[in-house]
Amino acid sequence: MINPMMNAVALDADFMIKYLCEVPITDKIKVHMTTTHVAMWIVMIFIMVLAVVARVIINKADASDTPGAYQNVVEMAIDMLGNMVNASMGPQAKRFVNYITAIFIFIIISNVSGLLGLRPPTADYGVTLPLGLITFGMIHYCGIKKNKVKHFTALFEPFALLFPINLIGEFAVPLSLSLRLFGNIMSGTVLMGLIYGLLPVFVKIGIPAALHVYFDAFSGCIQAYVFSMLTMVYVNDKIAD
Numbered sequence: 214m215i216n217p218m219m220n221a222v223a224l225d226a227d228f229m230i231k232y233l234c235e236v237p238i239t240d241k242i243k244v245h246m247t248t249t250h251v252a253m254w255i256v257m258i259f260i261m262v263l264a265v266v267a268r269v270i271i272n273k274a275d276a277s278d279t280p281g282a283y284q285n286v287v288e289m290a291i292d293m294l295g296n297m298v299n300a301s302m303g304p305q306a307k308r309f310v311n312y313i314t315a316i317f318i319f320i321i322i323s324n325v326s327g328l329l330g331l332r333p334p335t336a337d338y339g340v341t342l343p344l345g346l347i348t349f350g351m352i353h354y355c356g357i358k359k360n361k362v363k364h365f366t367a368l369f370e371p372f373a374l375l376f377p378i379n380l381i382g383e384f385a386v387p388l389s390l391s392l393r394l395f396g397n398i399m400s401g402t403v404l405m406g407l408i409y410g411l412l413p414v415f416v417k418i419g420i421p422a423a424l425h426v427y428f429d430a431f432s433g434c435i436q437a438y439v440f441s442m443l444t445m446v447y448v449n450d451k452i453a454d
Contacts, residue, residue: 229406230337249337256323256334263287301445305452309445312351316344317441324398324433327405333429335436336402338395345391348444352386356451364451386447390440397436401428 233251236244267287274284294314299306323335334340356364368379405428 230332248332249334249340252326252331253323253334253340255331256319256326260318260322297441298445301442302449305449309448313441313445316348316444317437320344320394320440321434321437324436325429327402327429327433333398333402333433335394335398338391338399341391341395341398342387344394344440345387345389348390348447349387352444352447352451353383355448359452390443393443394436394440397432401432404428 231248233246233248236246238244266283270281270284271287274280280288291314294317295306295310298310298313302309320335323333323340325333327333353364360367368383369376370379
């Protein structure tokens with residue numbers, strides 16, 4: 214028998230993906246819009262606005278002028294990400310700094326979007342899996358470009374009997390990247406939803422705020438860093454001399 218209290222909590226806990234509307238593309242193809250789509254569009258528009266504003270400010274800035282606060286923050290963030298990639302990838306950093314910077318910014322803003330009342334897009338496996346697959350494709354493209362046929366023969370090393378294990382290990386990369394990011398963000402989203410469902414109305418403004426700092430801000434930043442670092446590790450493994 215279902216406990217009425219737990220049923221009420223489940224109904225009040227707002228951590229599920231919600232269907233919003235149906236957008237027809239053709240007579241037979243329709244896109245079902247959910248809260249994930251809306252959150253992703255908001256995150257992407259937010260990133261594009263930040264990038265455009267930064268571009269305009271930097272283009273207008275005179276070398277003799279003192280940089281403003283926004284320009285300082287942008288340059289500090291870019292320098293930090295550039296140094297992170299340089300420290301991890303060395304001479305190969307220039308080839309991958311744009312990609313690592315892009316996924317880091319997208320993931321970290323998606324993760325902390327819960328602070329703005331959104332359901333984080335990265336709490337949906339339909340978002341994290343494509344990120345893992347895109348990274349997987351880039352890793353093997355770089356490996357094939359660098360090592361040619363040796364990229365495939367390496368699966369039979371140190372001896373041929375290990376081929377199945379090596380192959381499984383390769384396909385485990387996108388699953389590992391996507392499931393780690395999804396699991397951590399989804400668990401925080403579920404916990405926050407349950408906490409909001411259990412707390413009385415008059416304390417929902419105070420107590421959860423401190424928890425959002427951990428689940429959305431701290432944990433979100435850590436997961437963006439982990440995803441980026443693992444990407445660099447996997448790429449280095451394929452293009453190492």
